[in-house]
Amino acid sequence: MLAGQNELNTRVQRPRTKRVGDTAGPVEQTLQRFPRMRYMGSKFRLLGWIHEATANLEFGSVLDAFSGSSVVSYLFKAAGKRVTSNDSLNFSHTLAQALVANASVELPAADVQRLLVPVPDGPTFIRDTFSGIFFTDDDLAFLDRVWGQLTAFRSLHKRAIVISSLIRACAKRQPRGVFTVAGDPERYKDARRDLRLSLEEHFLEGVQIFNAAVFDNGQENRALRGDVFDIDPVGHDLVYLDPPYVPRSDDNCYVKRYHFLEGVSCYWKGLEILQDTRVKKIRKPFTPFAYRKTAVDAFTRMFERFEKSALVLSYSSNGYPDLEELVRLMKRVKQRVSVLERPHRYHFGTHAAAKRNAVTEYLILGQ
Ligand SMILES: C[S@@+](CC[C@H](N)C(=O)[O-])C[C@H]1O[C@@H](n2cnc3c(N)ncnc32)[C@H](O)[C@@H]1O
Structure with a gap:
């Protein structure tokens, strides 16, 4: 049984396997143009799932607060949303300027x-x-x-x-x-x-x-560079959160x-x-997300900061805090919290390390 499933009375949906490229809809076609790059924690291979999971939510604007390679921002841009991308690293921010904020x-x-x-x-x-x-x-x-x-x-x-x-x-x-x-x-x-x-x-x-x-989705999309706690929380119908997690091993x-x-x-x-x-x-x-001592407080403050928006949090089973704790924290600011899960393997590091990278990937949705 999934940790905390009953105690938390949280709906857990079993995976369906659909990937980007499985269908040839306009969003999937646009995603084929995304410049692929290795990026630790990239959600590239989970885009179809994220798209499906958010397709039934009503939102016109979205903040991707930890944009990394920009691929999730690019997904939302392809889906016609008004996107704000943010990352604390300048090179991630630059990718978002080229791919998300740039319309033409x-x-x-x-x-x-x-x-x-x-x-x-x-x-x-x-x-x-x-x-x-x-x-x-x-x-x-x-x-x-x-x-x-x-x-x-x-x-x-x-x-x-x-x-x-x-x-x-x-x-x-x-x-x-x-x-x-x-x-x-x-x-x-x-x-x-x-x-x-x-x-x-x-x-x-x-x-x-x-x-x-480069493409225009008819929206004013923006790329910010900064700490998640400095982003203006106003004006995002949905906030997608994919912070680094304190890993069980390595860093x-x-x-x-x-x-x-x-x-x-x-x-x-x-x-x-x-x-x-x-x-x-x-x-x-x-970054407070990198340390056990500061991570729980960081998640608490982050959820509070964006409590007016619908929340979607990406989480891997190999991270800290655990799923149960994250659901509990999100329930402080959101009435309805649901969890989607699917098996995933991060292709990062050496061949031997790749074995360790088999995880369950979760999306925690708060409305
Ligand atoms: C898991 S990655 C995001 C991956 C991204 N969703 C993708 O698919 O490529 C986490 C990102 O959070 C950024 N980051 C770490 N601490 C941050 C903070 N305090 N504020 C904003 N961004 C931060 C890192 O630079 C990194 O790019």
Whole structure:
């Protein structure tokens, strides 16, 4: 029996297996254009389920408060909602600017050509700092070159497409898409395509993919960057919450894994590099969702903050607090709380670790 099912008098619905792509409706067709990227905790493979679970709720506007890869925001945008995306990380925010807030701006070929031209005496920070750690010197010089040209770009959305394409290029070119350990940048010459292509080749491909993903859903969609507790709670019919959970083992630190992507999204401006770390990590910001001591209070305050909206919380069985506790907390602010569940396997980490990643995925709905 599901923990707390009877005690909490909560309706638990058994899974139906329907994935994005199973049907060819307009929402599913739009989702095919989403630029896929590995992202810890990404709900990409759960989109069909989330879509189905929210389809019967009445809402015109939605806040995706922990947008990550932006894929859930993109789903709601495809479904015609007015979307506000938020994440505390700048690189996640940049993806949302390119994919969610941007209704029509693409990056033309002439701009792409301009970005590839070296700037005389241009910046060399990336090559100077990261030589020999993740990428070849040519790859690093390419990143410096693009950033050298990018300072002259004024259009927010064009900049977002450029930076998103750099982010995608770096994530694809890096084994497992994470930046926790240094590798030998020269050793991937015979590896699979993603590791073989240069950052420039990935970038050129990425621009096409991001351009093709731009669409207008007739709404004023927004991308915010900040802490969930700083978001104005007014004006969202529905709030989708997908925070990091305190894991039973390992950790859930996004900055440890993605520090390079965060850096490349702003040319490390304002970020503190921890110089004594081998991979030149940046200092991680505090989030109360990462620690047992602070997580329960954080969920309590978050539910209270958004109590005027319908709530949808994503949760995995391997997290803390447990399902029973989360349902209890949501019931403090919502009269009707229901739980949907389905088995899921997060494809993240090594093959051996993937076994541990078989979880039950829940959606906790509060109305
Ligand atoms: C589980 S991921 C979200 C995944 C996303 N739904 C997707 O499908 O790609 C959690 C996100 O919460 C962000 N985050 C962590 N603490 C935060 C906070 N206090 N406020 C806002 N965002 C936060 C992280 O940067 C991370 O992107």
